[in-house]
Amino acid sequence: MFTMKTPEESAKEICHAIGQRIRSIRREKRMTLDELAQKTGFGKSYLSQIENLKREPPISTLSKIAYVLDVDVFYLLSGEIRKEDDQGITIVKPAERMVVSRPFGKFGYVYESITHKKAGRWMDGYVVTVGFEFPPEPLTHEGQELVYVLEGRIEFFYDGKINVVEEGDCCYFDSNKPHYSRSIGDKPGKLLVVFTSKK
Structure with a gap:
């Protein structure tokens, strides 16, 4: 069965x-x-x-x-090899987003890649649905990150300080400091997250 x-x-x-x-x-x-x-x-x-x-x-x-x-x-x-695009632009429709779930249950980030079709890109962009509890460990990585709140209210922890951000708010930060977030509204928040790593 x-x-x-x-x-x-x-x-x-x-x-x-x-x-x-x-x-x-x-x-x-x-x-x-x-x-x-x-x-x-x-x-x-x-x-x-x-x-x-x-x-x-x-x-x-x-x-x-x-x-x-x-x-x-x-x-x-x-596991798929993507063909190089030669038109300079890629368009990702909502149904074409590549979903990557985080197995933290209620901690739960769900990432939807919106840049995966562009070969040789300099940035990675995701629509992220945020769970209601902080993950077990904060994130740290090279580069910089832009986070734009699409929906909901979010507690955003950055380098020892918690900030509350809402729909329309934008954070831009060096991502080598500990950071993570959780939803604090009545529904999961959604973020547009774009980051670039130092090459």
């Missing part, structure tokens, strides 16, 4: 596949974990946990790993 998977089960499968792809690509390039750690700035233990499904990396971390491995983050997420 066919049973539907829960979002958490589906997300766990996605994360398992991501870890396998990272390990496979790293080995194809004859790169050790030490070398990947040195080039990404992440700890060897942390990268090993990602490859072995003991830690789930945020999208920003995957983008940095993808850059160092010289692959598109879209490939790490989906």
